Amino acid sequence: TPKNYDVVVVGSGGAGLAAAIQAHDEGARVLIVEKMPTFGGNTIKASAGMNAAETRFQRVKGIQDSKELFYQETLKGGQNRNNPELLRCFVEHAPQAIEWLANRGIMLNDITTTGGMSIDRTHRPKDGSAVGCYLISGLVRNVTKRGIDVMLDTSVEEILCEQGKVSAVRLINDENETLTIAVKSVIVATGGFSANSEMVVKYRPDLDGFVTTNHKGATGAGIALLEHIGAGTVDMGEIQIHPTVEQNTSYLISESIRGGGAILVNQQGNRFFNEMETRDKVSAQIIALPEHYAYIVFDEHVRAKNKAADEYIARGFVTSASSPRQLAEKLGMDYHAFLATLERYNGFVEQQHDSDFGRTTALRNPINEGPFHAIRIAPGVHHTMGGVTINTETAVLNKAQQVIPGAFAAGEVAGGIHGSNRIGGNAVADIIIFGSLAGHHAANWAKAQA
Numbered sequence: 001t002p003k004n005y006d007v008v009v010v011g012s013g014g015a016g017l018a019a020a021i022q023a024h025d026e027g028a029r030v031l032i033v034e035k036m037p038t039f040g041g042n043t044i045k046a047s048a049g050m051n052a053a054e055t056r057f058q059r060v061k062g063i064q065d066s067k068e069l070f071y072q073e074t075l076k077g078g079q080n081r082n083n084p085e086l087l088r089c090f091v092e093h094a095p096q097a098i099e100w101l102a103n104r105g106i107m108l109n110d111i112t113t114t115g116g117m118s119i120d121r122t123h124r125p126k127d128g129s130a131v132g133c134y135l136i137s138g139l140v141r142n143v144t145k146r147g148i149d150v151m152l153d154t155s156v157e158e159i160l161c162e163q164g165k166v167s168a169v170r171l172i173n174d175e176n177e178t179l180t181i182a183v184k185s186v187i188v189a190t191g192g193f194s195a196n197s198e199m200v201v202k203y204r205p206d207l208d209g210f211v212t213t214n215h216k217g218a219t220g221a222g223i224a225l226l227e228h229i230g231a232g233t234v235d236m237g238e239i240q241i242h243p244t245v246e247q248n249t250s251y252l253i254s255e256s257i258r259g260g261g262a263i264l265v266n267q268q269g270n271r272f273f274n275e276m277e278t279r280d281k282v283s284a285q286i287i288a289l290p291e292h293y294a295y296i297v298f299d300e301h302v303r304a305k306n307k308a309a310d311e312y313i314a315r316g317f318v319t320s321a322s323s324p325r326q327l328a329e330k331l332g333m334d335y336h337a338f339l340a341t342l343e344r345y346n347g348f349v350e351q352q353h354d355s356d357f358g359r360t361t362a363l364r365n366p367i368n369e370g371p372f373h374a375i376r377i378a379p380g381v382h383h384t385m386g387g388v389t390i391n392t393e394t395a396v397l398n399k400a401q402q403v404i405p406g407a408f409a410a411g412e413v414a415g416g417i418h419g420s421n422r423i424g425g426n427a428v429a430d431i432i433i434f435g436s437l438a439g440h441h442a443a444n445w446a447k448a449q450a
């Protein structure tokens, strides 16, 4: 390994890999450092897709959308707490980011929806496979093809500055060897802190005891790294719980199952809320149920269109039955109530109008094709909206909102974009948009230092 680089990228999730590829393509000498033994971070677990408005793939499908509507719905979903400049930048760059991926052989040309969005704008792979695996394997293919240097099982322990500029990083590998590498810039793309229960509870005592959907590496270490060189933070208490998590395994049940037409019912066999509301609201309703859990219910029609559903069946999460009555009995549910719920919901699909809970999206098909399926779920800690402060050029800002020269951050480690609640499909958009921007700005910064 050379002892100096233009750009060191910390973390190999979607944000880090996109940043590394972009910086390399602009002529920078790039090193990726990943503390875990494998690539992909939490991104590899992403299941819904990537939101963007006014894309080529929407046009092909005849979907009318606008950046302005995407902006307004994300702001509403975030309870108006989103940083408006970052959100503008996000929405503006989203269709380019879809093309950025397409140009690198990563095609997200099937489209669905998630809670809080009124239009199909969640882009995902055509074969129905989970977006995270598909994205990471495509990005890693691009990294390998370019011969970008990578160190796995190696953690960045400290960012060093000289005369107020980033000058080096100190690394430690799994054999406890330390190494200091001179750098012109660093891009911190270390993800969130959902898997650090101590840190979660410090900011949100009410989340004590909740499971998390995140991989072990989501510890928030990158926030500490940047705070050490003066970075400010924002929205640290804004922590998302995802409504549909299988509790024995902490496995996330993708929002794309509801987006494909599934409903939520309680132990009494009744629907209780608009399933396509934002994650914060759906989670709150489940927690408020007497048993604090619910069931996702879907039929063969939904299963056939979603590879994830087959995975849930293989993992043993799914109770299936040939008739709704049998399903209700297997779940210990009053079948009269359950049959009435299905009949009523199917009527709403036919009228395209839900007079009970006002669901307006993903009223796709009546639930009437056996076998019928159910997964028992409850909320789990899923995403940390807060993080270090950045500007629209992904430069890290100190507590006085001034740029820390040479320090960039992108992805879940950065705060402000999602406000109080991140919309499903906006994390993948975030990491590709701000990851590639970070690569661009860090490469430019490095050039200017030469």
Ligand code: ADP
Pocket (backbone or CB within 6 Å): 010, 011, 012, 013, 014, 015, 016, 033, 034, 035, 036, 039, 040, 041, 042, 043, 044, 154, 155, 156, 157, 189, 190, 191, 192, 217, 218, 221, 222, 410, 411, 412, 413, 431
């Ligand atoms: P994002 O979605 O923002 O790209 P991910 O969670 O997908 O974030 O990826 C972040 C990656 O950063 C993870 O693979 C994690 O193991 C890695 N990481 C976290 N802290 C460090 C560190 N100090 N040094 C190296 N890698 C780190």
